[in-house]
Structures are given as structure tokens and as C-alpha cells.
Amino acid sequence: MKLNLRALDAFRHTLQGGSATAAARELGISQPAVSRLLARLERDVGFELFWREKGRLVATPEARILADEVDLALGRLDRIATLARNIGDGAVGELRIVAPPSLVEGPLAPIVASFLSQNPQLRLSISPRDVETANQLIATRAVDCGFGRLPVDHPGVRAERLTINETVCVLPPRHRLAKLETIGATDLRDENLILLGQGRRSRAAIDAAFDRAGVAPRVRLETQTIGSACAFVANGVGIAILNELMARTYLRGGMQLRPFRPRLQHIYGFLTAADAPQAKVTQAFLAHCAASFRKLGNAAE
Known part of the structure; x- marks a missing residue:
């Protein structure tokens, strides 16, 4: 019947x-x-x-x-x-994301939290991964989307510009260079520096800026994460040269930021598989991220 x-x-x-x-x-x-x-x-x-x-x-x-x-x-x-x-x-389901660790622990955390609060039935998994692994996971659709610094050199990954920000010097409390509006390589000639490790594009750009200024940087400490670099600044080890958007998350106890010159910019994108359409939930998350970065004043329009 x-x-x-x-x-x-x-x-x-x-x-x-x-x-x-x-x-x-x-x-x-x-x-x-x-x-x-x-x-x-x-x-x-x-x-x-x-x-x-x-x-x-x-x-x-x-x-x-x-x-x-x-x-x-x-x-x-x-x-x-x-x-x-x-x-x-895009209100239910599961969203799988990969992103650089400093982005996950920094500005991405409140953005993800607010997206989840707006979509209570959505489950989200987020994995901090290195660039090569993240690109491979995105290209093979093992994850739904990710974040990464642009440009992306992988034919299987589609990138949409999301946020742009500058390089800054993170100063310990009451540091003498805080009186300057911007800080260049020559201002850092005799300063102990905290830099992220070799092999990064951002590190190569910083080293090139010092080379052009004819200054040998006094690298007191190398580390691998922005959070640890800021922790060493707070403990008086030296001045860190970092991505502004990431560094702001870790400021405490009177630490200050000053723009580094020459201007070195960091452009991050929203990454998806090049050969696949975006699911509704992925589109909704991209729109939420773009709106959030606009509110922060860091959108890459």
C-alpha cells in the first residue's frame, strides 16, 4: 500500500x-x-x-x-x-580547515568562534599545517578549505585574497625605539633581534631589507612561531620583527608595535580545490571571514 x-x-x-x-x-x-x-x-x-x-x-x-x-x-x-x-x-554539516598555526592561534580563533555561534549545528575541524602539507590536503579535497600566504604555487589550489597587513617591530615595554613612528634596519643596528627561522618568505624579505641597508642584523634568537617570539619579547630578550595581524594577539604587559620600513606586506588568501565547486557551508564561511577581516581593517580588497 x-x-x-x-x-x-x-x-x-x-x-x-x-x-x-x-x-x-x-x-x-x-x-x-x-x-x-x-x-x-x-x-x-x-x-x-x-x-x-x-x-x-x-x-x-x-x-x-x-x-x-x-x-x-x-x-x-x-x-x-x-x-x-x-x-x-550552509548551517549544518562539517567543515574541515587547514591553516598556519599562528593564524589559528591568533586572529582566526575569534572568527571561527563567531561563525560557530551563528551555526550551532555545524561541526568544524581545524588543523594547523605547514604550507606544503596544507596545499596538498586542499588540492586533493581531503579538507574543504584553508588559509595560506599568497601567492600560492600549486596548480590544484584556488586562492581568493582575504587579508593584507604589514610587518612590524614588536618592542619590549619602555623601549627607547618606541619614540619613533617607524623603525628601519639602521635603527636596529645595535639591537638584539628575535626572528622567525630560516626558509620562510617573510624571513628572506627581512634579511634582504637589512642587506640593502648595509646592516648586519644581530639575531639573538630564532624561533618558529609568532606566539613564542612575542613571549621572548615580553621577557626582554630583544625586538621581534613579525606579521602585524598575528602579533597583535600576543601583546601584553606594555609591549608596543611600530611599523617596519621598508614596507613588507603579508597577503593571505582563502584556499579551496581548483577543480571543485565550493559547498554552501564553505561559501558561508568565506563570506564570514571576509566580513570579519573588513571589521578588523585588514581586508585585501
Whole structure:
């Protein structure tokens, strides 16, 4: 036996409203249309569903037995419809992300938190990975999206500019160079420096700036994360030269930022697989990230 869903819905609304007229009003159809649907359902199930009593439809005992199962079945369908709408809106599901560790621990954390608060049924996994691994995971669609510094040198990755910011000097509290509006390589000639390790594009650009200025940098300490670099600044080891957006997360105890000159910019993008369309939830997350960076004043328009 195959039952008609519209007829079951008419049956449910008739029970709830007590008449075919009330059911028609709820369903947005005519009263005769409801009567035809009820008649069809009676033919399909093989017994009467309603008796007429003083102008009202009264459910038969058989109809009352059927009613609970109809409510359960149609309730499940309602939940499926709601789930489908939410999936279409990007409100449920799972989003898998890769990103540089300093971005995850810094500005990305509040952005992800606010996105999750707006989408309570969404599950998100985020993995800090190095550039090469992140690009491979994105290109092979092992993850849905990621973040990385631009330009990206991988044919399987599509990049959309997201945020741009400058390189800054992170100064310990009450440092003499805090009186300067900007700090160049010559200002740092006799200063102990904290730099991120060799092999990074940002480190190569900093080394080139010192070379052009004819200054040999006094590298007191090398480290691998922006958080640790700022921790050493706070403990008086020296001055760190870092990405401004990342460094702001770790400022404490009177530490100050001054722009480094010449200007060295960091451009980060939102990364997805080049050969695949973005899912609704990925599109929603990109829009949220772009809006968040605009509020921070770091959007790469």
C-alpha cells in the first residue's frame, strides 16, 4: 500500500482543526480539495476516517489509532525538509580547515568562534599545517578549505585574497625605539633581534631589507612561531620583527608595535580545490571571514 503524502497531511490538519475548512486554511487549498484528499486516503486504507456530527468531522477510532503514526511520519519529513534547508544555507554539516598555526592561534580563533555561534549545528575541524602539507590536503579535497600566504604555487589550489597587513617591530615595554613612528634596519643596528627561522618568505624579505641597508642584523634568537617570539619579547630578550595581524594577539604587559620600513606586506588568501565547486557551508564561511577581516581593517580588497 502506497499512501499519498498530501492526503496524509490533509488528514493530520483535519484532526488538528476539527474540520476540512480549517485544514484547507492551513494548507492553502480549497475545502473541496481537502475532502477529495480525505476520500482518497479512506480508499487507500480501506476504512472510514471521519464521521459527520452536527457539521463537524469526528475521527473514528481507527483514525485515532492511525493519527499518532501519521504525526510521527510527517514529523520526520518536516525534519528532513528543515535539514535540507539548513544544508542548503550552509548551517549544518562539517567543515574541515587547514591553516598556519599562528593564524589559528591568533586572529582566526575569534572568527571561527563567531561563525560557530551563528551555526550551532555545524561541526568544524581545524588543523594547523605547514604550507606544503596544507596545499596538498586542499588540492586533493581531503579538507574543504584553508588559509595560506599568497601567492600560492600549486596548480590544484584556488586562492581568493582575504587579508593584507604589514610587518612590524614588536618592542619590549619602555623601549627607547618606541619614540619613533617607524623603525628601519639602521635603527636596529645595535639591537638584539628575535626572528622567525630560516626558509620562510617573510624571513628572506627581512634579511634582504637589512642587506640593502648595509646592516648586519644581530639575531639573538630564532624561533618558529609568532606566539613564542612575542613571549621572548615580553621577557626582554630583544625586538621581534613579525606579521602585524598575528602579533597583535600576543601583546601584553606594555609591549608596543611600530611599523617596519621598508614596507613588507603579508597577503593571505582563502584556499579551496581548483577543480571543485565550493559547498554552501564553505561559501558561508568565506563570506564570514571576509566580513570579519573588513571589521578588523585588514581586508585585501
